[in-house]
Amino acid sequence: MTSLSPAARGRLADLIAGPVFTPGDDAYAVETAGFNLTLPHRPSLVVGATGPADVQHAVRFAADHDLAVAVHTTGHGAVVSADGSLMITTRRMSGVTVDAPGRSARVQGGVRWDQVIPAAAVHGLAGISGSSPQVGTVGFTLGGGLSPVFGRTRGFGADHVRAFDIVTADGQLRHVTADREPDLFWAARGGKGNFGVVTALEFGLFPISRLYGGGLFFTEAQAPAVLDVWRQWAPTVPENLSTSFCLLRLPGDPLILHVRIAFLGSTEEGAALIAPLRAAAPAFQDTVAEMPYTATATIHNDPTEPGAGIDRSALLRDLPRQALDTLLSAPEDDLMMTEIRLLGGALQRPPAVPAAVGNRQDAAYCLFTASIPAPVPGDAERIREAQRRLLERMAPWSTGGAYANFQSTEDTGPAAVRAAFAPDSWDRLLDIKKYFDPANLFRINHNIRR
Numbered sequence: 001m002t003s004l005s006p007a008a009r010g011r012l013a014d015l016i017a018g019p020v021f022t023p024g025d026d027a028y029a030v031e032t033a034g035f036n037l038t039l040p041h042r043p044s045l046v047v048g049a050t051g052p053a054d055v056q057h058a059v060r061f062a063a064d065h066d067l068a069v070a071v072h073t074t075g076h077g078a079v080v081s082a083d084g085s086l087m088i089t090t091r092r093m094s095g096v097t098v099d100a101p102g103r104s105a106r107v108q109g110g111v112r113w114d115q116v117i118p119a120a121a122v123h124g125l126a127g128i129s130g131s132s133p134q135v136g137t138v139g140f141t142l143g144g145g146l147s148p149v150f151g152r153t154r155g156f157g158a159d160h161v162r163a164f165d166i167v168t169a170d171g172q173l174r175h176v177t178a179d180r181e182p183d184l185f186w187a188a189r190g191g192k193g194n195f196g197v198v199t200a201l202e203f204g205l206f207p208i209s210r211l212y213g214g215g216l217f218f219t220e221a222q223a224p225a226v227l228d229v230w231r232q233w234a235p236t237v238p239e240n241l242s243t244s245f246c247l248l249r250l251p252g253d254p255l256i257l258h259v260r261i262a263f264l265g266s267t268e269e270g271a272a273l274i275a276p277l278r279a280a281a282p283a284f285q286d287t288v289a290e291m292p293y294t295a296t297a298t299i300h301n302d303p304t305e306p307g308a309g310i311d312r313s314a315l316l317r318d319l320p321r322q323a324l325d326t327l328l329s330a331p332e333d334d335l336m337m338t339e340i341r342l343l344g345g346a347l348q349r350p351p352a353v354p355a356a357v358g359n360r361q362d363a364a365y366c367l368f369t370a371s372i373p374a375p376v377p378g379d380a381e382r383i384r385e386a387q388r389r390l391l392e393r394m395a396p397w398s399t400g401g402a403y404a405n406f407q408s409t410e411d412t413g414p415a416a417v418r419a420a421f422a423p424d425s426w427d428r429l430l431d432i433k434k435y436f437d438p439a440n441l442f443r444i445n446h447n448i449r450r
């Protein structure tokens with residue numbers, strides 16, 4: 001770990017309006033805590049930024065002292081150890097402003113979706129957020145931003161960014177739009193935290209206050225028949241219906257199939273559309289009903305407490321019967337949750353303003369698998385091996401590409417990072433990275449490098 005003299009830390013602390021922590025400080029552990037506990041962080045220095053000026057001082061200090069910069073908002077997407085780095089925590093930058101007539105929001109760099117959703121809902125509006133509202137708005141959007149409600153009708157969150165303010169490696173605060181900084185505007189919308197620290201983000205909102213959504217839960221015995229219906233039915237549904245399923249295998253319990261629905265239309269039309277699923281088998285729990293947009297987190301019911309987790313993902317072009325049999329026959333207990341989201345619609349079309357988000361056209365489904373390792377020697381390796389085998393067995397239907405936001409601690413090598421982008425995008429990303437961050441200060445991430 002790089003050791004910094006107390007004098008150097010003192011000089012930085014004098015410049016920063018927010019708190020500065022070093023290992024040994026009482027609040028250090030809380031400030032650096034992540035969501036995925038398999039990856040604890042031990043940065044040399046932590047800056048609790050309160051605004052762009054703090055970020056600028058911190059970035060300049062890191063450059064002068066040859067420290068990598070880690071950006072930490074909620075810790076939901078931390079994939080590389082931040083040990084020895086200068087970590088900038090953004091949660092104190094928490095302002096949200098909604099422009100209802102302009103159907104847009106401007107959020108500061110540390111805002112979570114659960115801070116945006118209620119503020120926009122007051123105006124009958126919502127942004128493109130993911131399955132967990134605890135996730136950070138900036139991290140989610142820069143990594144693409146796949147919504148289980150809006151994705152198929154509106155595309156990725158990155159497609160609806162109007163502007164952002166970013167502190168680049170030279171310490172400059174830049175206001176970036178499609179016209180002012182077209183390269184940076186393109187690259188950061190998909191290239192994630194590689195280009196600097198975003199201190200504010202402006203993005204479009206859409207009118208919505210209710211939807212027809214929820215989950216259908218089936219037993220292990222029912223799962224093959226229901227999934228066979230789902231696989232034939234899902235490609236036929238209109239774009240305003242989003243759906244996914246999750247196979248839950250909790251140790252010692254029988255498998256549960258959770259089918260998720262979000263329909264942006266009337267209750268009657270929604271009920272008619274999902275009738276084939278309800279007819280496939282009697283669900284032991286059926287929560288699909290009219291719901292306010294603010295309740296959409298209940299559709300996936302993602303975990304809300306930090307824990308250890310190991311995950312992998314893949315994009316699939318097709319989901320024939322054989323692929324479902326492969327998922328269903330995976331060894332029990334090794335794969336605790338395996339999810340397939342239907343993509344398609346606007347997610348497969350080019351956006352109005354090009355963005356670096358890759359692999360749109362040929363990906364029809366997204367596969368994600370996660371497990372919690374037991375705290376016993378060898379368990380994490382057992383899970384990694386099971387996940388590796390699953391991806392290998394699903395390879396016949398895989399596009400070979402990846403979705404950046406679902407890449408994990410297991411996908412940080414250069415080839416894995418590159419797989420999230422189109423080949424011609426990759427060369428352009430490398431050029432833009434070299435121009436804005438020649439020393440690769442921002443490398444505590446899925447790092448864009450040769």
Ligand SMILES: Cc1cc2nc3c(=O)[nH]c(=O)nc-3n(C[C@H](O)[C@H](O)[C@H](O)COP(=O)(O)OP(=O)(O)OC[C@H]3O[C@@H](n4cnc5c(N)ncnc54)[C@H](O)[C@@H]3O)c2cc1C
Binds near residue numbers: 138140148194
């Ligand atoms: C339970 C769960 C559910 C999820 N659901 C979805 C989903 O439905 N759709 C989807 O697309 N993704 C989803 N994700 C993935 C999530 O969008 C990414 O992991 C995202 O990067 C998390 O951002 P964060 O700020 O919350 O996390 P952090 O760990 O704090 O940040 C992750 C990375 O984002 C970058 N970053 C964060 N803030 C800034 C900033 N202000 N400036 C510059 N870079 C920044 C940095 O590179 C940082 O390392 C989910 C993740 C989890 C754990």
